[in-house]
Amino acid sequence: MNAIPSAPAIRTVHVPLGERAYDILIGPGLIARAGAEIASRLKGRKAAVVTDENVAPLYLKAVVASLDEAGIVSAEVVLPAGEKTKSFEHLMRACDKVLEARVERNDYVMALGGGVIGDLSGFAAGIVRRGVRFVQVPTSLLSQVDSSVGGKTGINSRHGKNLIGVFHQPDLVLADTDVLNSLSAREFRAGYAEIAKYGLIDKPDFFAWLEANWKSVFAGGSARIEAIATSCQAKADVVVADERENGQRALLNLGHTFGHALEAATAYDSSRLVHGEGVSIGMVLAHEFSARMNLASPDDARRVERHLKEVGLPTRMSDIPGDLPPAESLMDAIAQDKKVKSGKLTFILTRGIGQSFVADDVPASEVISFLREKHP
Numbered sequence: 200m201n202a203i204p205s206a207p208a209i210r211t212v213h214v215p216l217g218e219r220a221y222d223i224l225i226g227p228g229l230i231a232r233a234g235a236e237i238a239s240r241l242k243g244r245k246a247a248v249v250t251d252e253n254v255a256p257l258y259l260k261a262v263v264a265s266l267d268e269a270g271i272v273s274a275e276v277v278l279p280a281g282e283k284t285k286s287f288e289h290l291m292r293a294c295d296k297v298l299e300a301r302v303e304r305n306d307y308v309m310a311l312g313g314g315v316i317g318d319l320s321g322f323a324a325g326i327v328r329r330g331v332r333f334v335q336v337p338t339s340l341l342s343q344v345d346s347s348v349g350g351k352t353g354i355n356s357r358h359g360k361n362l363i364g365v366f367h368q369p370d371l372v373l374a375d376t377d378v379l380n381s382l383s384a385r386e387f388r389a390g391y392a393e394i395a396k397y398g399l400i401d402k403p404d405f406f407a408w409l410e411a412n413w414k415s416v417f418a419g420g421s422a423r424i425e426a427i428a429t430s431c432q433a434k435a436d437v438v439v440a441d442e443r444e445n446g447q448r449a450l451l452n453l454g455h456t457f458g459h460a461l462e463a464a465t466a467y468d469s470s471r472l473v474h475g476e477g478v479s480i481g482m483v484l485a486h487e488f489s490a491r492m493n494l495a496s497p498d499d500a501r502r503v504e505r506h507l508k509e510v511g512l513p514t515r516m517s518d519i520p521g522d523l524p525p526a527e528s529l530m531d532a533i534a535q536d537k538k539v540k541s542g543k544l545t546f547i548l549t550r551g552i553g554q555s556f557v558a559d560d561v562p563a564s565e566v567i568s569f570l571r572e573k574h575p
């Protein structure tokens with residue numbers, strides 16, 4: 200095995216989950232070092248690299264070369280890009296390829312791509328041979344700050360978003376920040392929505408920092424790496440305290456109950472709405488709904504909307520191109536949310552910027568009236 204070349208400035212966030220503990224490495228040049236990093240930490244010498252049709256021409260060759268150099272044999276699975284790939288059809292394809300490549304339990308599936316590839320291939324890793332090892336190489340901003348961390352994996356169902364899946368933690372996350380240079384401006388903004396989410400959950404100072412420094416985060420360099428590392432640390436802290444979402448992990452769902460309903464309402468059509476955009480609109484709705492319930496000041500909702508709008512994110516249902524189904528259909532999607540308990544709705548609401556909380560038993564009548572007001 201080759202020695203690991205000298206490391207550039209790499210940030211490490213450790214996720215202390217006992218026997219499922221792992222590191223998140225963040226910084227430039229990690230794709231070229233992927234094989235060496237993996238070989239020095241994991242036993243397996245075989246990998247199935249799952250990626251999508253946009254990412255493959257950009258980074259697959261470099262990843263395979265780096266694995267090869269470290270003595271790791273790899274097979275490639277290239278799936279179509281976009282949310283519609285989170286389906287049984289593509290899950291079966293990925294599982295089949297992993298088995299065909301004779302990936303054993305100590306070998307691993309590698310996700311090279313955004314959250315779609317991460318969620319789908321993590322699910323495949325969780326169920327093939329009842330669990331093989333899993334390495335995340337997230338390539339979108341959203342996947343670097345959120346989906347590659349925490350072990351939620353899955354696919355969508357005709358009944359709703361992420362309704363089929365398992366918890367399966369990665370063994371290593373390699374977030375190469377250089378690859379963000381090829382991401383579209385729209386996808387970069389979508390990932391930024393999940394960064395802002397951490398400030399809105401319980402880090403008001405981080406939200407204020409983002410308001411002041413977002414242009415530097417978008418420009419790249421140290422502010423961007425700082426925002427990614429802060430986000431990963433924030434997510435790791437929540438996941439370690441409640442790995443399987445029995446309580447406070449649900450805070451990471453801020454904006455998602457509305458957002459997921461909107462994604463389902465647009466039939467997961469990326470030309471109309473992508474996940475981070477749904478979260479942006481959902482976070483504004485969650486703040487407005489909290490104000491309507493007299494829990495927070497309407498000024499907070501206005502402040503959230505001002506910032507998300509400033510960076511170029513959609514903040515209103517009317518920002519979504521095309522028609523949306525009526526409020527009653529959105530309610531049907533909300534009723535399928537995984538946080539529903541004994542038929543009662545759970546929402547992440549807020550008392551102000553950075554003061555989110557898990558609200559069980561939110562009256563459906565209030566939600567439907569609110570949705571009718573917002574989407575007459």
Ligand SMILES: NC(=O)c1ccc[n+]([C@@H]2O[C@H](COP(=O)([O-])OP(=O)(O)OC[C@H]3O[C@@H](n4cnc5c(N)ncnc54)[C@H](O)[C@@H]3O)[C@@H](O)[C@H]2O)c1
Nearest residue numbers: 253280313314315338339341342345346351378381382474
């Ligand atoms: N598991 C979790 O905890 C978690 C958290 C947040 C989101 N998610 C899921 O993640 C998905 C959204 O992830 P996403 O926003 O990364 O979407 P995505 O995977 O569809 O990636 C966005 C687009 O960017 C392209 N792309 C990715 N990296 C690129 C790069 N470096 N250069 C050029 N193009 C690149 C992709 O091909 C795709 O077209 C949703 O399905 C969402 O439900 C999961």
Ligand SMILES: O=C(O)C(=O)C[C@@H](O)[C@H](O)[C@H](O)COP(=O)(O)O
Nearest residue numbers: 345349351360361448451452455537
């Ligand atoms: O990791 C979590 O927990 C999250 O809620 C992170 C979210 O950003 C992510 O979109 C997640 O997939 C939503 O989870 P779900 O359980 O509502 O499907």
Ligand SMILES: [Zn+2]
Nearest residue numbers: 393455474478
């Ligand atoms: Zn999300």
